[in-house]
Amino acid sequence: MNWIVQDKIDIVPVRRLNEQGELTEDTVLSENDQLRVYKWMVKARRFDELAVKFQRQGKIGTYAPLSGQEAAQVGSAFALEDEDWIFPSYREAAACFVRGAKVSSFFKYTMGHVHGGILKEEGIFPVQIIIGAQALHATGSAWADQYKKREGVSVAYFGDGATSQGDFHEALNFAGVFQVPVIYFVQNNQWAISVPYHKQTGSKSIAQKATAYGITGIQVDGNDAVAIYETMKQARSLAITGKPVLIEAITHRMGPHTTSDDPTKYRSLEDDKSWAEKDPILRFRKWLEKRDLWNEEQEKELIDSIDEELKQGYIDASEAPAASLEDALGHVYEKMTPRLLEQLSELEGREKGQ
Amino acid sequence: MTEMNMVEAINFTLKQEMEADDDILLLGEDIGKNGGVFRTTETLVETFGERRVVDTPLAESAIVGTAVGMAIRGLKPVAEIQFLGFIYETMDQISAQAARVRFRSAGSLHVPLVIRAPYSGGVKTPELHSDSLEALFMHSAGLKVIMPSTPRDAKGLLCAAINDPDPVLFFEPLKLYRGVREEVEEERFTIEIGKANVVKEGDDITLISWGAAMAETKKAVQLLEDSNFSIELIDLRTIVPLDEEIIVHSVEKTGRCVIVHEAVKSAGVGAEISAIINEKALFYLSAPVLRVTGFDSPYPVATVENDWIPNVNRIVNQIKQVWELSLN
Ligand SMILES: Cc1ncc(C[n+]2csc(CCOP(=O)(O)OP(=O)(O)O)c2C)c(N)n1
Numbered sequence: 001m002n003w004i005v006q007d008k009i010d011i012v013p014v015r016r017l018n019e020q021g022e023l024t025e026d027t028v029l030s031e032n033d034q035l036r037v038y039k040w041m042v043k044a045r046r047f048d049e050l051a052v053k054f055q056r057q058g059k060i061g062t063y064a065p066l067s068g069q070e071a072a073q074v075g076s077a078f079a080l081e082d083e084d085w086i087f088p089s090y091r092e093a094a095a096c097f098v099r100g101a102k103v104s105s106f107f108k109y110t111m112g113h114v115h116g117g118i119l120k121e122e123g124i125f126p127v128q129i130i131i132g133a134q135a136l137h138a139t140g141s142a143w144a145d146q147y148k149k150r151e152g153v154s155v156a157y158f159g160d161g162a163t164s165q166g167d168f169h170e171a172l173n174f175a176g177v178f179q180v181p182v183i184y185f186v187q188n189n190q191w192a193i194s195v196p197y198h199k200q201t202g203s204k205s206i207a208q209k210a211t212a213y214g215i216t217g218i219q220v221d222g223n224d225a226v227a228i229y230e231t232m233k234q235a236r237s238l239a240i241t242g243k244p245v246l247i248e249a250i251t252h253r254m255g256p257h258t259t260s261d262d263p264t265k266y267r268s269l270e271d272d273k274s275w276a277e278k279d280p281i282l283r284f285r286k287w288l289e290k291r292d293l294w295n296e297e298q299e300k301e302l303i304d305s306i307d308e309e310l311k312q313g314y315i316d317a318s319e320a321p322a323a324s325l326e327d328a329l330g331h332v333y334e335k336m337t338p339r340l341l342e343q344l345s346e347l348e349g350r351e352k353g354q
Numbered sequence: 355m356t357e358m359n360m361v362e363a364i365n366f367t368l369k370q371e372m373e374a375d376d377d378i379l380l381l382g383e384d385i386g387k388n389g390g391v392f393r394t395t396e397t398l399v400e401t402f403g404e405r406r407v408v409d410t411p412l413a414e415s416a417i418v419g420t421a422v423g424m425a426i427r428g429l430k431p432v433a434e435i436q437f438l439g440f441i442y443e444t445m446d447q448i449s450a451q452a453a454r455v456r457f458r459s460a461g462s463l464h465v466p467l468v469i470r471a472p473y474s475g476g477v478k479t480p481e482l483h484s485d486s487l488e489a490l491f492m493h494s495a496g497l498k499v500i501m502p503s504t505p506r507d508a509k510g511l512l513c514a515a516i517n518d519p520d521p522v523l524f525f526e527p528l529k530l531y532r533g534v535r536e537e538v539e540e541e542r543f544t545i546e547i548g549k550a551n552v553v554k555e556g557d558d559i560t561l562i563s564w565g566a567a568m569a570e571t572k573k574a575v576q577l578l579e580d581s582n583f584s585i586e587l588i589d590l591r592t593i594v595p596l597d598e599e600i601i602v603h604s605v606e607k608t609g610r611c612v613i614v615h616e617a618v619k620s621a622g623v624g625a626e627i628s629a630i631i632n633e634k635a636l637f638y639l640s641a642p643v644l645r646v647t648g649f650d651s652p653y654p655v656a657t658v659e660n661d662w663i664p665n666v667n668r669i670v671n672q673i674k675q676v677w678e679l680s681l682n
């Protein structure tokens with residue numbers, strides 16, 4: 001009998017750049033683009049560190065750190081075209097920046113602004129909180145592109161935990177049946193809050209789940225920006241012809257799940273250390289430095305200019321007019337219902353001291 | 355004018371709207387070749403092809419979730435949930451996703467989506483095929499909820515729903531799908547979402563109902579008129595937004611109100627209406643607002659459903675009760 005044996009499903013992750021900063025296979029990424037990718041990753045790391053600090057200082061609300069996942073996010077978003085759309089979760093600031101999102105939007109979002117994180121112009125759907133729900137939105141968005149004969153792909157970003165949700169499976173199943181230009185980009189950062197990958201699923205990889213739905217699956221070293229870029233480029237050209245792709249990027253979140261989480265409760269220091277050696281930014285820098293494309297002085301200049309930009313982003317966000325209840329009531333329906341109008345006038349009455 | 359039942363009116367409207375706008379597509383289970391389990395989409399796949407009338411895999415969350423994605427990107431999907439009881443499968447995609455996109459994006463994105471689903475009892479369906487769940491969606495800000503009770507209303511309201519920029523739930527009483535025929539204009543027309551219909555004016559008691567429950571309610575009105583009660587009958591047509599104005603005006607005039615709905619009593623739409631009357635017309639009332647509703651159990655098995663659903667007797671009794679309780 002031909003039983004399918006899970007463990008025998010062999011998947012070899014795509015790799016280009018090893019931990020020593022050596023390129024093991026060619027890349028189409030030009031030197032200029034290599035530098036751009038590197039700069040985006042550094043900006044993401046600095047933003048992340050600053051956001052955590054700001055949260056500790058009470059300047060912003062809860063924040064979900066992304067450090068460790070810069071290569072996965074930057075490499076993948078960098079491979080997209082202007083007409084593409086991304087459907088991010090709460091941990092995808094880096095991917096959003098590459099798409100053109102403003103730093104101030106992200107700060108605004110964490111500061112509780114109605115107008116924070118709305119990035120329609122950049123082809124970015126508002127941040128998703130319900131785990132996995134955006135897999136379906138991306139599928140529908142891709143469907144709309146195909147229906148209207150527009151050239152573009154839709155990309156859903158989510159974590160390994162999301163692959164346990166029904167919406168993930170329903171999305172892949174629809175994609176397999178309807179063959180729409182969609183890419184599911186999973187950052188398998190090993191943890192869904194405190195639950196490790198092996199307690200999330202019994203399958204050896206997430207990539208192999210694609211097989212069951214009749215779509216293409218691929219696993220890639222998520223800390224290797226070059227490999228991610230190459231994979232995403234190819235996935236995009238497949239998807240645009242109506243062949244959906246599931247990409248599993250193996251990576252690791254270095255920090256806590258959010259600023260209110262304490263990872264020492266569920267993972268060991270050794271574990272963190274071994275992943276620190278795989279730091280996506282370090283290996284990329286080594287690679288650039290070996291070829292004299294980068295040096296200490298450039299690094300310093302870059303950091304200074306990023307810090308300046310981040311500071312400005314925070315100032316812009318803090319100077320934005322405070323969110324009001326009117327904003328909230330005004331965006332429920334296209335036209336306010338009589339009841340909302342009544343509630344708004346109650347509110348106005350109260351403000352006038354009536 | 356053509357005589358139509360509700361199924362025909364819905365089918366006619368879908369066809370008419372799809373002819374008018376290429377961005378409208380239908381998706382759901384068995385809606386293609388099979389024409390929908392109640393034939394509401396009959397022949398549409400032959401007319402518009404599988405690109406626009408999509409038989410989906412059996413997955414409600416995906417039907418609505420992908421439709422949300424489509425709607426954001428410029429299409430006008432009309433999704434069918436085969437029976438309203440199966441809508442629990444997609445509660446997140448409706449109440450936490452579709453309903454909130456406009457809000458979440460501060461008005462920059464919107465979801466012009468219609469979700470159609472048949473519901474209602476009295477037709478001996480298996481479990482979870484008959485439940486009336488409008489109150490669940492009334493509680494989720496950002497959605498509109500429509501429940502027609504006649505073929506003509508179904509046509510005008512469905513046309514309005516498809517062309518509405520917000521997500522609309524359109525619940526069709528399967529008990530009334532084929533029960534009533536009436537003359538319906540063939541030309542395109544809309545009935546304003548949020549406007550109730552005063553089916554019949556009267557002076558003594560305001561009777562409010564909607565959707566499937568209108569069948570028994572109308573029968574009760576007939577009987578009551580024979581016993582010389584002057585009933586003002588209001589068909590809500592739209593649950594969200596609720597036409598508070600018509601309700602309050604009517605109660606100010608009659609001083610008495612009975613609400614009839616098929617959904618369970620606790621935290622039902624009747625409770626909401628009663629609260630509105632309490633807030634806005636208390637001093638016009640000469641008796642407490644009473645409700646005739648389903649009981650607080652899951653929708654029951656076929657052998658007892660006719661005792662469970664508000665029937666003519668229960669409605670007539672409550673009206674008499676209100677009359678007896680009246681101060682004057
Ligand atoms: C439907 C739902 N269930 C639970 C949560 C609470 N929650 C937020 S993040 C998270 C873990 C998600 O893990 P994963 O999908 O791997 O993404 P990651 O946070 O690692 O990026 C949980 C359980 C939620 N937001 N939504």
